[in-house]
Amino acid sequence: MSGNIKGIFYGVSTGPGDPELMTVKAVRILKKADSIVAARVMGKQETALEIAKQAVGLDDKEILSLPFSMSGKREAEKKEHENSIRQIEALLEAGKNVAMPVLGDVSVYATWQYLAEEIQADGYQTVMIPGVTSFCAAAAAANTGLTQRDLPLHIVPASYGNLEKQMQPEGNYVLMKAGKCMDEIHRVLETKPGVREVFSIKNCGLPGEVVKDGLLENEAYGYFTTVIVKE
Amino acid sequence: MSGNIKGIFYGVSTGPGDPELMTVKAVRILKKADSIVAARVMGKQETALEIAKQAVGLDDKEILSLPFSMSGKREAEKKEHENSIRQIEALLEAGKNVAMPVLGDVSVYATWQYLAEEIQADGYQTVMIPGVTSFCAAAAAANTGLTQRDLPLHIVPASYGNLEKQMQPEGNYVLMKAGKCMDEIHRVLETKPGVREVFSIKNCGLPGEVVKDGLLENEAYGYFTTVIVKE
Incomplete structure (x- = not known):
């Protein structure tokens, strides 16, 4: 891992729940990722990660558990996102490919977008893996x-x-x-x-x-x- | 294959084109189907079948190639659908599971719906396998x-x-x-x-x-x- 080669941030759609509804590509990207972001939605649920785990063995991966409290309070959410982005970018800077499992499809009402826009603006590559809505x-x-x-x-x-x-x-x-x-x-x-x-x-x-x-x-x-x- | 057990008609979403965007379930259903319906859209394209073939070996399957001319002429389309339905139901009646690959997702502007409604009304089971739109x-x-x-x-x-x-x-x-x-x-x-x-x-x-x-x-x-x- 050279200091020059930065990692890629993947938004990996896991579909709605049944792990068989993940795409072949989503499974492949999760398998090869160095680090996995687990979205701890509203304090407890890691639904997307749980779906992914049923399809892909993730025990050997570094798991970064990040809170998405979905409080609806914009300022608090913004601060939370900024903190998440800082942690993800530290991994990308170290050359690690980071995959974040996302419930449903990553283009439809997914918090991933807010993170990805900032991470792109900071000069990192982001890639969306579509899935079943x-x-x-x-x-x-x-x-x-x-x-x-x-x-x-x-x-x-x-x-x-x-x-x-x-x-x-x-x-x-x-x-x-x-x-x-x-x-x-x-x-x-x-x-x-x-x-x-x-x-x-x-x-x-x-x-x-x-x-x-x-x-x-x-x-x-x-x-x-x-x-x-x-x- | 007893005369009593009828086959199931599957609408299998293949996603938009990249065979890696098929779901794990779509691949499994196509693998185990006895017969595959190839939609010959507008006289030539069998796009959904071509996508499926890149992900699943279908050489050992019975392929039923049916025309979907998409003329916009309701009467002609209706007649074409009726003819397709008759051929599909003959297979279901013989106890064969029939899978029809469908471009994108089967619930979104897919001709499969028109076939499935009639086939259900005739007493056969139909199952939709969702996919990437x-x-x-x-x-x-x-x-x-x-x-x-x-x-x-x-x-x-x-x-x-x-x-x-x-x-x-x-x-x-x-x-x-x-x-x-x-x-x-x-x-x-x-x-x-x-x-x-x-x-x-x-x-x-x-x-x-x-x-x-x-x-x-x-x-x-x-x-x-x-x-x-x-x-």
Whole structure:
């Protein structure tokens, strides 16, 4: 490891939960990485790392466990990211290839983007390994297509509010992280015209998977709940 | 193979082109299938089968090559589908598991849905194996995220027209099959406020891949062109 050759920072999509839904490439990149970043989301979950471990032996790797507390407090999150970036860049500077397993696909609502933008700006190479999104896996679990011939598909981070407005354009909808706002989804769907089919998928590919025609009742939702709404 | 046990019809997502972007599960299902449906799209391309063949040896399999002429003429397409369904069901009836490789992900604008709905209605089991969508792979190729924190993502089948209206809601856009309507995309983007970044990705993961910041000029587009528009 020469001082001149810097490592690469990989965002490796692990898919939604089932380790068999990792791509052949994701498995290969994780196998050859020197260091693995484990995202300790909300203080405890290392879901993406757990998925990766089922597909790839990672016992011989250096594991860097970093907190992503997802508090929603921008300043605190920014400080946390800066601290994570400093630790990752120290490894890259030492010539190590660093892979961070990311739940679902790395281009869709993944915290990896915030890290990667800074790390790129600091002059390091970053590479994204695409994977299966939670919503494609949810559609497969519900045995339904997400799209119709000439209609758009809207991917909505449902828990960010303003759902009535978000669900106005024509087309089908994927409501992500729907578990946080199932009351609001119930309310919006009650008055929305043209809805033909609704599916709820909780913990897709994870232990405790639930697939339901229609909406889950409030008490049954969880953080990893996706709702599919078809016109 | 008892006369009573019917086969299963699998829609196996092959991802966008690079055979390494197939999932471990897709590879396993194709390996164990008795028969493979090759979609002969528009008279010649068997792109999904070609991807699958690079990852899995299929020489010992029965290959059923079926036409999907994509003429846009509903009646002709319907007749073609009915003919395909009849041939697939004959195999399922004989107890054979039939796998159809599908480009990208099987839940997103895949013809497989039309076949599967009928085949299910006729009493056979159908199973979807999710995969990497063309747009997630395009984002990775352009090294950019598709989403921002609290904004939706709109997946638009761009060639179906009415693009100005489709691009009104706030959020980011993926314009699929953009090659057919690059003139219109140029026109709509010229007057659309709030556009921060645009990427064009042609033949993602296939021979002749092009990744460009901004739009491709008209002469350079192709059927498999995806445009990413970020606010």
